[in-house]
Amino acid sequence: MSLSVETVATKPYDGQKPGTSGLRKKVKVFTQANYTENFVQCILDANGAALAGSTLVVGGDGRYYCKEAAELIVRISAANGVAKLLVGQNGILSTPAVSSLIRHNKALGGIVLTASHNPGGPENDFGIKFNCENGGPAPDAFTNNIYQLTTGIKDYKLVRGLQIDISKVGVTTYDVAGKPFVVEVIDSVANYVRHMEEIFDFAKLRDFVSGKSTGKPLKMRIDAMNGVTGSYVREIFLNRLGASETAVVHTTPLPDFGGLHPDPNLTYAKDLVDTVAKGDYDIGAAFDGDGDRNMIIGSKAFFVTPSDSLAVIAHYLEAIPYFQKNGVQGFARSMPTASAVDLVGKKLGKEVFEVPTGWKYFGNLMDDGRLCLCGEESFGTGSNHIREKDGIWAVLAWISVMQHTGKSIEDILKLHWSVYGRNYFTRYDYEECDLEPCNEMMATMEKNVTAAEFVGKSYTSSGKSYKVKQADNFSYTDPVDKSVATKQGLRIVFDDGSRIVMRLSGTGSSGATVRLYIDSYEKENVLGQASVMLKPLIDIALEISQLPKFTGRNAPTVIT
Ligand code: G6P
Numbered sequence: 373m374s375l376s377v378e379t380v381a382t383k384p385y386d387g388q389k390p391g392t393s394g395l396r397k398k399v400k401v402f403t404q405a406n407y408t409e410n411f412v413q414c415i416l417d418a419n420g421a422a423l424a425g426s427t428l429v430v431g432g433d434g435r436y437y438c439k440e441a442a443e444l445i446v447r448i449s450a451a452n453g454v455a456k457l458l459v460g461q462n463g464i465l466s467t468p469a470v471s472s473l474i475r476h477n478k479a480l481g482g483i484v485l486t487a488s489h490n491p492g493g494p495e496n497d498f499g500i501k502f503n504c505e506n507g508g509p510a511p512d513a514f515t516n517n518i519y520q521l522t523t524g525i526k527d528y529k530l531v532r533g534l535q536i537d538i539s540k541v542g543v544t545t546y547d548v549a550g551k552p553f554v555v556e557v558i559d560s561v562a563n564y565v566r567h568m569e570e571i572f573d574f575a576k577l578r579d580f581v582s583g584k585s586t587g588k589p590l591k592m593r594i595d596a597m598n599g600v601t602g603s604y605v606r607e608i609f610l611n612r613l614g615a616s617e618t619a620v621v622h623t624t625p626l627p628d629f630g631g632l633h634p635d636p637n638l639t640y641a642k643d644l645v646d647t648v649a650k651g652d653y654d655i656g657a658a659f660d661g662d663g664d665r666n667m668i669i670g671s672k673a674f675f676v677t678p679s680d681s682l683a684v685i686a687h688y689l690e691a692i693p694y695f696q697k698n699g700v701q702g703f704a705r706s707m708p709t710a711s712a713v714d715l716v717g718k719k720l721g722k723e724v725f726e727v728p729t730g731w732k733y734f735g736n737l738m739d740d741g742r743l744c745l746c747g748e749e750s751f752g753t754g755s756n757h758i759r760e761k762d763g764i765w766a767v768l769a770w771i772s773v774m775q776h777t778g779k780s781i782e783d784i785l786k787l788h789w790s791v792y793g794r795n796y797f798t799r800y801d802y803e804e805c806d807l808e809p810c811n812e813m814m815a816t817m818e819k820n821v822t823a824a825e826f827v828g829k830s831y832t833s834s835g836k837s838y839k840v841k842q843a844d845n846f847s848y849t850d851p852v853d854k855s856v857a858t859k860q861g862l863r864i865v866f867d868d869g870s871r872i873v874m875r876l877s878g879t880g881s882s883g884a885t886v887r888l889y890i891d892s893y894e895k896e897n898v899l900g901q902a903s904v905m906l907k908p909l910i911d912i913a914l915e916i917s918q919l920p921k922f923t924g925r926n927a928p929t930v931i932t
C-alpha cells in the first residue's frame with residue numbers, strides 16, 4: 373500500500389533558537405501542538421537539496437518524550453524525501469554513538485534527542501540537536517539557518533499513516549507516494565562497541581581489568597547515572613572487559629534518570645564520590661545523560677579536573693593503539709578550560725588551539741587533519757575518532773594510561789605536575805538566576821574590563837597580588853573556514869598567566885546560569901588544595917564582576 377504525504381498548516385513559535393548544543397526546552401514546551409513538528413521540519417529544510425534520497429540517524433538519551441519524538445521524526449522524514457533512517461532501538465543512542473554511526477554510514481546527518489546533562493521527566497527538559505555529515509554538531513551558520521526557518525514556517529509535511537515499532541531491531545521498507553522509504557531499527561550499542569574495539573587494545577585491557585596481567589583485578593566503579601550509557605557500560609565493562617557486576621551502577625536508562633541529575637561532577641555525582649572516597653576503588657567514573665561527558669576520580673575520590681585529564685591523556689597518547697596507527701596531530705581546548713594541555717603540546721611540538729565553548733568548534737580542525745585530541749572543562753574529553761566528546765572513550769583512555777604506566781591515578785597526576793607544573797582550576801556556577809540582571813552584569817563588566825585603563829591594574833586579596841595583562845570578550849576566527857564567533861566570554865589574564873573567565877551558559881532551558889572560571893598556574897607549589905590556592909582570585913573575580921550585587925547570590929549553586 374502506498375502511503376500518502378500530508379501537508380499540515382502551522383504557525384511559527386518564538387524562541388526556537390538552538391543554543392550551544394541544540395534546542396533545549398521543558399518537555400511541556402516541546403509537546404505543544406506542532407512545536408516539535410515545526411522544529412524538525414526546519415532542521416530537514418536547512419539541509420536543502422541534499423535531503424532528498426539521504427540517510428539520517430535518529431536516537432537519543434532515552435529521556436521522557438524521546439520515543440514519541442523519534443516516531444514523529446520518522447513520519448516527517450518520510451514525508452520529506454529522506455530515503456533511509458537508522459533509528460536506535462527504542463529511540464536509544466548515546467550522542468557519541470550517533471556521531472560514530474553518521475560517519476560509518478556516510479549519512480547526511482543525525483537528529484539527536486537529548487538535553488544532555490539536564491534533568492529529565494515530564495516536568496524537566498527535552499532537546500533536539502542536529503549533527504552534520506562529519507558527525508559533529510551543526511555549526512553556527514547552520515543552526516542560525518534553522519532558526520530563521522522557524523520564524524517563517526507555514527506548514528510541515530507528514531506521513532500520518534506510517535506505523536512503526538521502534539522497539540524491535542529490523543528493517544522495514546515503506547512505499548511513500550510511490551518511492552521506497554527504509555527504516556532500519558538498529559541495536560543501540562553494537563556499532564559503538566566495535567568502534568571502541570578498533571581504538572583500544574581490548575585484550576590488554578581485559579587482562580588488566582581482570583587482574584590476569586597484574587595479579588589483582590582493577591577495582592572500578594562506573595556510574596551511568598541512569599542515563600543512556602547504561603547499556604554501553606554493561607556491554608563494554610562487564611561483557612568485553614570482564615569487570616564484576618559490582619563495578620557498574622545505575623545502568624538502566626530511565627526516562628527521568630531515576631530522579632538523578634545526570635551531570636558528572638562533584639556535586640551531582642555525589643553518590644559515586646562518597647562511595648569511592650571510602651578507599652575501596654582504584655577508579656571511579658560517571659557520565660551525563662547522553663554519554664558525552666565524563667568525570668574521572670582516583671582512589672579515595674582523588675579528583676581529576678577535566679583540564680588535567682586532557683593534558684594527561686595527551687602526554688600518554690602512545691598508550692592507545694588508535695594514535696599509534698593514525699599519528700598525533702594537534703591538541704585543543706575551549707577557552708575557559710585551564711591550559712594544562714598547552715604545556716604538553718609545547719613539549720611535543722604540536723599545535724594547540726583555543727576555541728570558544730562548544731564541541732562544534734573542534735570539528736573543522738579535525739576534518740582538516742590538524743587536531744586529534746581535545747577537551748573542555750565542562751567534563752568533555754574526546755578525539756577525532758568521532759566529532760563529539762565521548763565519555764566512555766575517556767574512561768577507556770584512562771584505563772589504558774593506568775595499564776601503560778602501572779601507576780595509580782593520583783600518582784599519574786603528581787608525576788604530571790612535577791614535570792609540567794599545575795593549573796589549579798575551579799568553576800563556580802550560579803544556576804537559574806534572573807536573565808536581565810545577568811545581562812546587565814556582563815555588559816557592565818565588559819565595559820569595565822575593556823576600558824583602556826584596566827590593563828596594568830593590580831588587585832590584591834589574602835596577600836596575593838595580580839596585575840592585569842590583558843582583558844577582552846573572547847572572539848575566535850576559525851583557522852579553516854575563517855568564520856568568526858564573537859562575545860564568547862569575558863576573560864581577564866594576569867601577568868603570571870592566571871585567568872578569570874566569566875560567561876553565561878548556553879545550555880540552560882530557563883533563566884540564566886553564570887559560570888565563573890578560575891585558572892591559576894603554579895610551577896613549583898603543585899600539591900596545594902585547589903580551593904585554598906584559588907580563594908584570592910575568586911574574591912577578586914567577585915569584586916570585579918560585582919556578581920553578588922547583580923545576582924543576589926552569595927554562594928554558587930555548584931562548584932566543580
Ligand atoms: C555542551 C556542549 C559542550 C559545552 C557545554 C557548555 O555540553 O556539548 O561542548 O562545553 O555544553 O555548556 P554551557 O552551559 O557552559 O554553555
Ligand code: ZN
Nearest residue numbers: 488660662664
Ligand atoms: Zn551531554
